[in-house]
Amino acid sequence: MVRKLRACDELRATPIVIGGKLGIAGVEHGDRLGALVDAGFDAVFEDSAGIVGFHDFVRALPSGVGR
Amino acid sequence: MTAAARPLLPQAGSFGGFVAEARRAGRLVVQPRMGMSDPHLMREGLLATRRADATTVGTITLDSYTRVGDHREARRALATGVALNGYPIVAHSAAITRAVTDRIAGASFPVQVRHGSAAPQDIFEAVVAAGLSASEGGPISYCLPYSRTPVARSVANWEAACAVLARLGAEGAEPHLETFGGCMMGQLCPPSLLVALSVLEALFFRQHGLRSVSLSYAQQTHPGQDAEAVTALRRLAGELLVGLDWHIVIYTYMGVYPHSAGGARLLLEEAARLAVRTGAARLVVKTEAEAHRIPTIAENVRALETAARAAEQAGPAVGPSRTPGCTRRRSPWCTPSSASTRTSGAPSPGPSRTGCWTSRTACTLTTPGAPAAISTRAAGCTGPRSARCRCAAPQARAAAG
Numbered sequence: 001m002v003r004k005l006r007a008c009d010e011l012r013a014t015p016i017v018i019g020g021k022l023g024i025a026g027v028e029h030g031d032r033l034g035a036l037v038d039a040g041f042d043a044v045f046e047d048s049a050g051i052v053g054f055h056d057f058v059r060a061l062p063s064g065v066g067r
Numbered sequence: 068m069t070a071a072a073r074p075l076l077p078q079a080g081s082f083g084g085f086v087a088e089a090r091r092a093g094r095l096v097v098q099p100r101m102g103m104s105d106p107h108l109m110r111e112g113l114l115a116t117r118r119a120d121a122t123t124v125g126t127i128t129l130d131s132y133t134r135v136g137d138h139r140e141a142r143r144a145l146a147t148g149v150a151l152n153g154y155p156i157v158a159h160s161a162a163i164t165r166a167v168t169d170r171i172a173g174a175s176f177p178v179q180v181r182h183g184s185a186a187p188q189d190i191f192e193a194v195v196a197a198g199l200s201a202s203e204g205g206p207i208s209y210c211l212p213y214s215r216t217p218v219a220r221s222v223a224n225w226e227a228a229c230a231v232l233a234r235l236g237a238e239g240a241e242p243h244l245e246t247f248g249g250c251m252m253g254q255l256c257p258p259s260l261l262v263a264l265s266v267l268e269a270l271f272f273r274q275h276g277l278r279s280v281s282l283s284y285a286q287q288t289h290p291g292q293d294a295e296a297v298t299a300l301r302r303l304a305g306e307l308l309v310g311l312d313w314h315i316v317i318y319t320y321m322g323v324y325p326h327s328a329g330g331a332r333l334l335l336e337e338a339a340r341l342a343v344r345t346g347a348a349r350l351v352v353k354t355e356a357e358a359h360r361i362p363t364i365a366e367n368v369r370a371l372e373t374a375a376r377a378a379e380q381a382g383p384a385v386g387p388s389r390t391p392g393c394t395r396r397r398s399p400w401c402t403p404s405s406a407s408t409r410t411s412g413a414p415s416p417g418p419s420r421t422g423c424w425t426s427r428t429a430c431t432l433t434t435p436g437a438p439a440a441i442s443t444r445a446a447g448c449t450g451p452r453s454a455r456c457r458c459a460a461p462q463a464r465a466a467a468g
Contacts, residue, residue, distance in 0.1 A: 024152045026360035048359075 002040040015061055019045030019054060081241035082177040082201035083279035083312040085124065086348050090314065094122040095342055095378040096349040099367040100181065102128030102153030104145065109154050110167045112364045117176045119368045121375030124349070125171070125178035127164075127199075129153045133190065134183040135214065152361060156180060156193045164197035177201055179245070185214040185221040191231040200235050203245035203283075205268035212252050226275055233276025241279050244272045245316055249283030249300070254322035258287060258296035266303045269313065278311055281349065285318040286338045297345035314348035317341055319374075324357035331355040332373055339377035350374055 002018075005011045018041050023032065033044045045054045089096045099116055103109045113125045130153030132141035141155035156164055172178040179201040180194050187204060194202055210221035232242040248264030265282040272280045282304050284297050297315060304313055319338040325331045335353055342350045354362035354370040362370070 021360065024150055024361045026356075 002036075006040040015042050017041055017043045017045060017054070017057065019047070021047045081279060082124065082179060082243035083241060083281075083314070085174070085177045086281070086314050087312065089122045090348045095339065095347070095375065096124055097121050097339075097371045097374045097378070098124045098179070098349060098351050099126050099362075099371060100128050100351060100353070101126045101362075101364070101367055102130065102181075104130060104151035104153065104155055106154075106159065106163050106167050108364075110171065112367070113168065113171050113176075113178060115364045115368050116371065117171055119371045119375075121371045123176070123371055125168075125176055126351075127154050127156065127167075127178060127180045129180065129182040129184075129190065130155050131183075133157055136184070136186055136189070138189070156197070157189050161193065161196035164193070164199075168197065168199065172199065177243075179203065179243070183209055183213050183247075185210040185216040186224040187228045188224060188231060191228045195231060195235060200232065200240050201243040201245075202232065203247055203281075205246050205248050205264070206271060207264055208247035208251050208268060225271070229272060229275035229277060236276065236278065241312075242277060243279040243281070244277050245281040246272070246283050249316075250285040250318050250321050253285070254287070258284075258292060259299075261285065262296055262300045262303065265300060266307060269304065269308060269311075273308065273311055279313070280308070280311060281314050281316045283316050283318055284347075285321045286334075286341055287320075288322075290337065290341060293341050294345050297341070297347060301346065315346070316349040316351060317345070317347045318351045319353040324353060326358045328355040331357060335370060335374055336377035339374040340381045343378050343381040350378070 002016060005014075005016060018036055022036075022044070033046065036044045043053075043057050045051075045057075086096050097119075099112075101112045101116065103112060109127065113127070116123050116125045130141060130144075130151035132138065132144065132151065133153065133155045138155070138157045141151065141158035143149075144151050145155065145158055154167075168178055178199055180190070180199060181203055182190050184190055184204065185206075187202070187209070191202060194200070204225075206222045206225035207218065209225075210216055210218055214221070216224070229244070232244065235242045246265045246268035248266075248268040249261045251261055251264055261284060265284065269280045269282050282300055284293070284300055287293055287296075297317070301315055304315070317338055320334050325334055331353065332355060338352075339350055341347075352367075352370040352374045354366040356362040356366050
């Protein structure tokens with residue numbers, strides 16, 4: 001999915017993240033999360049990690065578009 | 068009563084028949100949500116459900132690729148060994164699904180396929196091909212929350228899907244469909260809307276050839292409000308589904324679930340008590356893993372047994388007895404007698420005379436201490452028996468009250 005999005009010129013630099021319960025067996029670790037980043041997500045927020053990391057990510061985004 | 072209005076007796080060995088029999092014996096039927104893509108694991112799960120210390124029916128929950136009709140992706144996952152979040156019944160052959168249920172599913176252990184599809188025709192074809200006959204959903208409840216399919220197309224899809232199942236009726240089986248309308252969005256729906264949707268979807272099923280249905284209601288956040296809602300649901304079903312085999316199924320809380328094992332267990336027990344208190348015949352459980360991941364087989368078995376024990380402690384699955392000789396109409400809130408009174412065989416102190424269990428228009432008196440589903444005619448009652456009075460199915464009481 002994210003590879004298709006990244007293949008669109010206008011979405012190449014758009015911040016895209018994924019989060020929640022990402023596996024079927026509970027908390028996902030290292031490799032699987034890394035594979036999602038490699039595929040094109042800017043960040044991965046596992047459900048169990050809480051919301052703080054996501055808030056930090058959003059705060060760090062440059063406001064506005066125009067890049 | 069005309070012949071056409073006579074209630075349909077559920078067929079022995081059918082899903083509806085199994086639930087009706089458990090109900091007559093005063094046992095709440097409990098059921099897991101369970102689906103694994105590996106056929107061996109799926110079979111293991113069904114077997115464990117069957118062997119649980121509870122009155123159970125089995126579940127095959129389908130994966131999300133199958134729910135949206137993406138069978139190619141489901142097949143690819145099977146080919147590459149990627150585990151899915153359910154059993155891909157269309158991607159697997161009928162022979163494999165028959166092997167999964169072989170010598171497990173049957174009259175003493177019906178198996179229901181649960182999915183979440185707004186276009187379930189191919190799912191139902193696979194269900195029938197595998198020799199199964201029970202499923203669930205609905206044209207609204209499996210459209211609005213789960214898909215981008217327009218409602219009109221979902222309705223057409225569900226008409227076609229009902230025809231696939233109803234076809235079994237001509238072959239001597241009794242297919243069963245359960246409305247998902249009592250859950251809808253999981254939460255954030257007023258109970259009145261859930262009740263209306265459940266009833267409407269049951270009417271839809273009847274319109275399209277089903278004769279055995281169940282109506283769902285998902286436990287919300289207020290036990291009193293839930294009891295009122297289920298009472299209303301039962302009353303409406305009693306009035307509108309004359310001639311059908313039907314029962315009520317409660318879903319354990321479908322919203323954000325407690326993270327602690329204790330909290331999860333309490334909520335499940337609360338759902339079991341709601342089911343008993345409201346005369347529901349079946350409960351779909353949730354496990355302690357709900358907040359974290361898909362449950363293991365062992366966690367599901369534990370949840371089934373926890374719910375069964377909570378239901379037993381709450382009393383017979385059919386409801387309270389009534390003061391001897393009381394002839395007042397029963398109100399929805401008439402649930403006063405304690406479990407100890409009901410099981411002692413002594414006359415229950417019963418409810419106040421402003422709300423009793425029967426009315427003279429339909430005799431459905433329950434004998435104190437008798438097996439939960441056996442009723443006797445009230446002394447002096449002259450009213451006609453209701454359609455289902457013979458076994459005091461709670462639906463009749465709701466319809467009569």
